Amino acid sequence: MDAALTLAASDLVQWLGNLLTFRLASCLALSGALFAIGAWGVLARRNILLVLISVELMLNAVMLAFVAFARAHVNLAKETGLPYAGESGQIFALTIIALAAAEAAVGLAIVIAYFRNRQTVDTRDISLMRH
Amino acid sequence: MPVLGVDTELMQYSTVFLLLGSAVALTFALLTLSRLLRPYHPTPEKEMTYECGEDPVGSGWLRFNIRFYVVALVFVLFDVELALVFPIATIFKSLTAGGGTAALVAFAELFFFIGVLFLGLVYIWKKGDLGWVRSFRVPTEQGIRSWEQPKQVGLAPSSAKRIS
Amino acid sequence: MNWSELSELLPVGVVLAAALVVVFLDLVIAHKDRYALPMVALAGCVLGLGSLIQNYLSLTTYYKQSPPWFSGAAETAAGAFNPLILGGHFSIDLFGFAIAGVALLAGALSVLSSAHEEDDSALSSGEYYGLILLAVAGMMLLGFAHDFLTLLVSLEIMSISTYILAGSRRDLKSGEAALKYLVLGAFSTAFLMMGIAFIYGATGKLSLSEVLIPSEQLVSSAFLIRGGLALLLVGVLFKVGAAPFHFWIPDVYEGAPTGVTGLMATGVKAAAFAVLGRLAFETFGPRYAHDWAWLFAAAAVLTMAVGNFLALRQENVKRMLAYSGIAHTGYLLLGFLVSPNADGIMLADQLQNAVFYLLAYALMTLGAFGVVGLVREDGRRLERLEDFAGLSKEHPGLALCMAMFMFSLAGLPPFAGFFAKFLVFKSAVDAGYVLPAVLGVLTSVASMAYYLRVVRAMYVDPVRATKPGEAPAGARCRYSWTTNLLIYGAGLATILLGLFPSGPTFLLR
Numbered sequence: 047m048d049a050a051l052t053l054a055a056s057d058l059v060q061w062l063g064n065l066l067t068f069r070l071a072s073c074l075a076l077s078g079a080l081f082a083i084g085a086w087g088v089l090a091r092r093n094i095l096l097v098l099i100s101v102e103l104m105l106n107a108v109m110l111a112f113v114a115f116a117r118a119h120v121n122l123a124k125e126t127g128l129p130y131a132g133e134s135g136q137i138f139a140l141t142i143i144a145l146a147a148a149e150a151a152v153g154l155a156i157v158i159a160y161f162r163n164r165q166t167v168d169t170r171d172i173s174l175m176r177h
Numbered sequence: 178m179p180v181l182g183v184d185t186e187l188m189q190y191s192t193v194f195l196l197l198g199s200a201v202a203l204t205f206a207l208l209t210l211s212r213l214l215r216p217y218h219p220t221p222e223k224e225m226t227y228e229c230g231e232d233p234v235g236s237g238w239l240r241f242n243i244r245f246y247v248v249a250l251v252f253v254l255f256d257v258e259l260a261l262v263f264p265i266a267t268i269f270k271s272l273t274a275g276g277g278t279a280a281l282v283a284f285a286e287l288f289f290f291i292g293v294l295f296l297g298l299v300y301i302w303k304k305g306d307l308g309w310v311r312s313f314r315v316p317t318e319q320g321i322r323s324w325e326q327p328k329q330v331g332l333a334p335s336s337a338k339r340i341s
Numbered sequence: 342m343n344w345s346e347l348s349e350l351l352p353v354g355v356v357l358a359a360a361l362v363v364v365f366l367d368l369v370i371a372h373k374d375r376y377a378l379p380m381v382a383l384a385g386c387v388l389g390l391g392s393l394i395q396n397y398l399s400l401t402t403y404y405k406q407s408p409p410w411f412s413g414a415a416e417t418a419a420g421a422f423n424p425l426i427l428g429g430h431f432s433i434d435l436f437g438f439a440i441a442g443v444a445l446l447a448g449a450l451s452v453l454s455s456a457h458e459e460d461d462s463a464l465s466s467g468e469y470y471g472l473i474l475l476a477v478a479g480m481m482l483l484g485f486a487h488d489f490l491t492l493l494v495s496l497e498i499m500s501i502s503t504y505i506l507a508g509s510r511r512d513l514k515s516g517e518a519a520l521k522y523l524v525l526g527a528f529s530t531a532f533l534m535m536g537i538a539f540i541y542g543a544t545g546k547l548s549l550s551e552v553l554i555p556s557e558q559l560v561s562s563a564f565l566i567r568g569g570l571a572l573l574l575v576g577v578l579f580k581v582g583a584a585p586f587h588f589w590i591p592d593v594y595e596g597a598p599t600g601v602t603g604l605m606a607t608g609v610k611a612a613a614f615a616v617l618g619r620l621a622f623e624t625f626g627p628r629y630a631h632d633w634a635w636l637f638a639a640a641a642v643l644t645m646a647v648g649n650f651l652a653l654r655q656e657n658v659k660r661m662l663a664y665s666g667i668a669h670t671g672y673l674l675l676g677f678l679v680s681p682n683a684d685g686i687m688l689a690d691q692l693q694n695a696v697f698y699l700l701a702y703a704l705m706t707l708g709a710f711g712v713v714g715l716v717r718e719d720g721r722r723l724e725r726l727e728d729f730a731g732l733s734k735e736h737p738g739l740a741l742c743m744a745m746f747m748f749s750l751a752g753l754p755p756f757a758g759f760f761a762k763f764l765v766f767k768s769a770v771d772a773g774y775v776l777p778a779v780l781g782v783l784t785s786v787a788s789m790a791y792y793l794r795v796v797r798a799m800y801v802d803p804v805r806a807t808k809p810g811e812a813p814a815g816a817r818c819r820y821s822w823t824t825n826l827l828i829y830g831a832g833l834a835t836i837l838l839g840l841f842p843s844g845p846t847f848l849l850r
Contacts (some may be wrong), residue, residue: 062388087526097524100434104531108538108602115542122545137264138490138541142534145497147257149530151250152501156508158246160516172517175592175660296361303368 068121073114094160094167095160098153105146112139191253258294262287346426349400349433352392352441353481356448359385360474367467375465379456379823382470386449386477393441400433410435410689412487413550413623425487429548432487436622439696440484442613443703447608448477450707454714455600457821464598469509476502478613487623489537492616496533496580497613500526503605507597518596519774525589533576539569550623574636577620580613583674584644587667590750591651594663595724599714599721606666606710607703610659614673614699621677622688630681638777645671645763645784648831652791658713658722661791662706665750668788669702675781676765680772687771694764701749701757701838704753708831709746712739715828726794731804736818739825740799742832749835751792752785757838764842 080103087100116135123130161167266284272280310316363381370377401407404422410423425433431437445486452473455464460763479499486492493506504526509520537547543566544552553566579586594602625633648668676695679688716723716732733740762785769778 057267081531084531085528088524094520094524094580097481098527101527103529104528105534108531108534111535111538112380114543115538118542119545125769134490134547135541138537138547140260140263140491141490141494143260144258145494147253147260148497148501149523149527151254152504153527156504156516156519158192159508160520163513163516172520175514175517175595296365300364300368 077111356389356478360471364395364471414685429483430488437485441481444480445613451600453823453827454711456823472502484615499800506601510598514596522593529579536573580625584647589773602711603707630679641674649784675769698761701761705746705749711828712743729798730802732799747792750790755839760842
């Protein structure tokens with residue numbers, strides 16, 4: 047095989063490897079961005095369903111942060127021989143999945159009940175009690 | 178372990194990518210094969226998009242029946258709450274090591290959890306939320322409200338019509 | 342891990358079992374027998390309380406000493422009381438017992454105040470009482486939770502049940518309250534979870550008392566842990582309803598059914614303060630008081646000012662009580678200010694004072710909401726101040742109790758509210774936070790204006806005719822023996838706690 051082609055192939059493998067290497071900072075940046083988008087959605091969107099979706103986005107960002115941190119702790123334990131602290135983060139992430147599902151189900155049920163009464167899902171209309 | 182000279186653990190995901198690739202390839206292969214083998218006689222009924230339970234007539238932006246949401250919500254709950262079972266499953270082998278009592282307790286806890294979920298299923302079943310037409314309580318002459326079950330229709334009312 | 346330690350959570354199990362029984366009982370009994378449902382729920386609360394007391398007594402007998410106020414105050418000697426169970430996930434200490442007791446009391450009293458709502462089928466269903474019991478179980482677990490994982494799960498058990506409860510009346514206001522509570526509650530929970538994620542990332546630990554102990558496990562900067570704690574505090578201050586995160590409270594309290602409002606104002610608040618207390622006393626403690634206590638003090642001052650100021654302008658009694666609840670959150674926050682050089686005895690005293698406040702506040706608030714829930718006309722709920730005119734003539738007993746609750750909430754002797762306020766102000770002064778305590782006294786004096794407006798409406802204001810051409814008639818009430826039992830019981834307890842403030846502590850010995 048041509049020497050230049052071998053070099054290109056190993057470059058590609060190197061590039062793919064770098065892409066696949068776990069980096070805490072990138073994971074946290076993604077998680078932070080998702081959390082911020084979700085928070086903006088809760089505050090700015092007018093459709094109550096989109097607000098609920100934004101809340102779910104925030105919870106997913108938290109889940110991603112937990113998994114990333116758990117992975118970082120696994121690596122740390124391997125490098126330093128300190129006690130292993132990775133599993134509690136993963137269990138936390140699984141728990142958040144279950145909690146988020148329960149919250150979403152209750153949220154949608156409340157929205158459906160409200161829609162039956164009011165025929166609106168616009169947050170600007172949800173202000174009967176403002177004084 | 179270095180894979181292709183790259184020392185990264187995430188390369189272990191190569192198995193997953195391999196599986197993904199073969200799944201896509203197999204799908205295409207089977208679809209092409211059946212296309213080559215089957216007879217081709219289209220009718221309007223056959224061309225219709227399969228949309229579980231709803232007739233694909235008119236605009237797609239119609240309001241869906243609210244009962245879809247009730248069943249979907251119940252499904253989501255039962256589906257996702259099982260995520261809580263995974264932690265026990267992953268450590269179960271290590272629990273069997275010390276004599277087995279810990280494993281038994283964990284097993285019992287697992288079944289207790291699933292039992293509580295099952296109680297929830299029994300509750301919504303009894304309440305009639307799983308039927309397509311929800312049963313409801315109606316007052317009778319004695320002043321006692323009783324369960325009245327309206328005529329039950331299958332989960333997909335339009336499917337029968339489509340077959341005929 | 343010792344599996345028999347699970348038995349120390351038996352009170353929670355009793356309440357959960359009662360919740361299941363109530364829900365399934367509703368499916369099988371005839372409609373005319375539905376009055377039994379609140380009685381079963383009440384029995385669940387009473388049995389839970391009994392089981393809690395039995396637990397306390399057996400622990401005290403076993404260790405030959407009463408439990409410590411919080412796990413950090415426990416002695417480490419062999420054979421000493423070890424409150425941490427199930428691998429440190431729960432701490433069976435006096436603070437937890439007290440919060441669980443207040444939660445059970447709030448649950449029982451809100452069941453009593455809901456039992457008259459037969460006109461609204463959703464409020465007399467088994468689901469309603471089952472959800473109250475589930476929320477109470479969540480609050481009890483939150484009182485004992487000593488780990489971020491158990492804390493979060495208990496918080497969600499409580500919150501999700503309360504979201505549904507807030508929307509259980511089939512009208513627009515109730516639905517709107519549920520929606521607002523759900524969206525803002527989930528929003529704050531997301532912040533709380535993100536805070537926990539940061540703390541876990543920085544320390545690798547989830548135990549409340551261990552996360553700030555320096556160790557080599559720290560992955561990275563102090564920024565991560567400080568940012569995490571800040572996010573966590575935002576979430577917790579949101580849950581207790583402290584300014585500047587209080588804006589959801591008035592709408593949710595006004596829209597929710599009155600029995601549920603009582604539960605949210607007392608039980609949910611006590612449970613949220615359990616989290617705040619564990620953070621202040623176990624996580625931060627005297628060691629980090631310099632860094633964090635000023636934040637609590639600032640929030641306390643702001644909350645007292647905002648709550649009292651906005652309460653002055655309210656014409657709706659339920660909404661006024663909501664703002665008064667915000668003000669009381671401010672007073673309570675004063676009780677959680679930790680001095681940098683506090684010792685274990687002082688911290689235990691402070692916690693004891695805060696718990697006394699929670700108990701007294703629960704009694705008088707639930708009593709007041711009970712009266713508000715009774716005042717109605719032709720099945721219409723009346724909540725405005727002018728609707729209370731003439732209550733002293735039509736129902737002198739109820740008016741007397743309401744007046745007592747108002748005096749007690751304002752902090753006048755000889756009622757329980759006076760001693761509660763006195764004790765938290767004293768613990769703030771003892772911890773060295775004199776200025777917040779002085780501001781607390783001043784706002785407390787100002788608060789008398791709006792509490793006395795209710796008393797004036799009941800006793801002094803002229804009654805008006807409901808329809809033109811009719812003779813003027815005073816406020817009319819629905820009769821409900823359960824709610825009357827709640828109101829007179831709470832009234833009696835408010836006086837007794839005021840006259841014998843050391844009563845609860847005496848019982849502990």
